[in-house]
Amino acid sequence: MSTQTKVRKAIFPAAGFGTRFLPATKSIPKEMLALVDKPIIQYGVEEALAAGCDQIVIVTGRGKSAIEDHFDVSYELECTLEKRGKTDLLAVSRQVSHMVRLSYVRQKEAMGLGHAVLMARDLVGDEPFAVILPDDVIDAKVPCLKQMMDVFEQVQSSIVATQVVEGPAISAYGVLDGKPVAGNPKLFDVSGLVEKPKPADAPSKNAIIGRYILTPKIFDLLEHTPLGAGGELQLTDGIKGLLQTEKVYGYSFEGVRHDAGDKFGMLKATVEFALKREDLGPAFRDYLKTLKL
Numbered sequence: 001m002s003t004q005t006k007v008r009k010a011i012f013p014a015a016g017f018g019t020r021f022l023p024a025t026k027s028i029p030k031e032m033l034a035l036v037d038k039p040i041i042q043y044g045v046e047e048a049l050a051a052g053c054d055q056i057v058i059v060t061g062r063g064k065s066a067i068e069d070h071f072d073v074s075y076e077l078e079c080t081l082e083k084r085g086k087t088d089l090l091a092v093s094r095q096v097s098h099m100v101r102l103s104y105v106r107q108k109e110a111m112g113l114g115h116a117v118l119m120a121r122d123l124v125g126d127e128p129f130a131v132i133l134p135d136d137v138i139d140a141k142v143p144c145l146k147q148m149m150d151v152f153e154q155v156q157s158s159i160v161a162t163q164v165v166e167g168p169a170i171s172a173y174g175v176l177d178g179k180p181v182a183g184n185p186k187l188f189d190v191s192g193l194v195e196k197p198k199p200a201d202a203p204s205k206n207a208i209i210g211r212y213i214l215t216p217k218i219f220d221l222l223e224h225t226p227l228g229a230g231g232e233l234q235l236t237d238g239i240k241g242l243l244q245t246e247k248v249y250g251y252s253f254e255g256v257r258h259d260a261g262d263k264f265g266m267l268k269a270t271v272e273f274a275l276k277r278e279d280l281g282p283a284f285r286d287y288l289k290t291l292k293l
Contacts (some may be wrong), residue, residue: 007149007213008055009123010048010130013058013116015061015107020262029064030261031134036273036280039070040260041134042096048132051102051145056102057123059116071102094200112232117214118222126216128152131235133210135262137269139276141256144211147253151187152213157247159237161211162188163257168199174209174236176250176259190243193227195236206250208236209257218242 018030025033031041045056060067073094081090117131130145138144148159162176177192194203212235217236221241228234242248258272259265271288275281 005153006052007128007130007152008053009126009127010051010053010056010132010145011049011117011120012041012044012056012058012132012134013107013113014058014064014067014134015110015116017110018261021266022187027063029066031064031264032066032070033260035137035260035266035269036277039138041067042070043137044132044134045071045100047138047143047145048130050143051130051149053130053145054101056100057120058102058104059107059119060104061107061110068102068104071096071099088221110232112227112230112234114222114233114235114238115226117235118219118233119218124216124219126156129211131210131212131214133253135260137258137260138209138211139258139272140251140253142254144253144255145213147255148211148213148251151249151251155187155247155249157249158215158218158242159213159249159251160190160239161209161253162206162250163209163252164205165206165207170199170202170205170207171196173209174234175202175204176206176208177203178206178250181249186252188252190248192243193204193236193240195234206252208250209253211253212239214239215242217246232284 014031019023021030021033021204033040035043048056050214058067078090103118103123105123107116144161152159165173174193174195175197176188176190178188178190181187181189188206192203218238222233222238225233225237225241239248258269260269274284
């Protein structure tokens with residue numbers, strides 16, 4: 001691979017339909033659904049920035065223009081806020097629009113996560129890059145991607161975030177086969193991956209969570225990988241190809257992962273994030289105590 005040791009670019013696949021949140025997602029991209037007062041994709045973008053990425057590539061599809069609008073300058077809004085003297089809200093709006101350099105590419109057909117990543121090839125080029133799935137909101141003292149960046153600088157190999165998932169739920173994930181690296185129980189030397197196995201066939205309880213650091217060779221592999229589960233181009237299948245010539249590691253991150261692509265997960269995340277807010281937490285906690293559950 002390249003001698004590049006820093007990961008500067010992060011891909012955000014955001015072309016899915018978000019059917020689990022219908023009817024809201026009939027007109028609003030699921031990535032723009034608010035978790036307290038920020039769209040879920042903004043949490044991921046802020047994580048990428050905190051990890052050292054300075055270029056964000058968002059893979060969009062039809063009906064996703066609200067994402068571009070959110071990170072763009074809103075002259076009318078800013079002018080109105082300025083005239084009304086609402087400087088605090090003006091600062092919030094400007095902070096979002098000046099946050100980072102963003103590029104967009106269209107995924108014209110919903111052909112899977114691997115296909116979405118492949119669409120960003122020309123914008124990423126020949127260097128290692130990160131992939132963040134906006135649905136997975138990870139609350140961590142040290143951002144999850146930053147934890148992975150620190151490991152990448154040591155191993156210079158592809159890394160996938162992993163978390164233990166118990167019981168039948170494992171069938172909803174890609175699952176790692178591998179063993180802990182000597183002296184670092186959080187790091188796994190991956191020997192294989194299985195996409196959405198039956199519980200009895202899962203090689204471990206280590207599920208792949210929506211954070212990746214990948215070497216650019218993955219693009220060549222994805223280009224020649226046949227369609228897999230669900231008739232889609234699976235990123236997991238491409239990573240399996242990487243294993244033929246490169247090391248791949250799993251990293252058990254520190255932090256709490258919220259599945260914001262699921263209604264119940266979104267509700268739990270909303271409660272957890274609201275309780276941590278200085279402006280909302282005390283009053284919200286008092287309110288929750290009044291509920292007869």
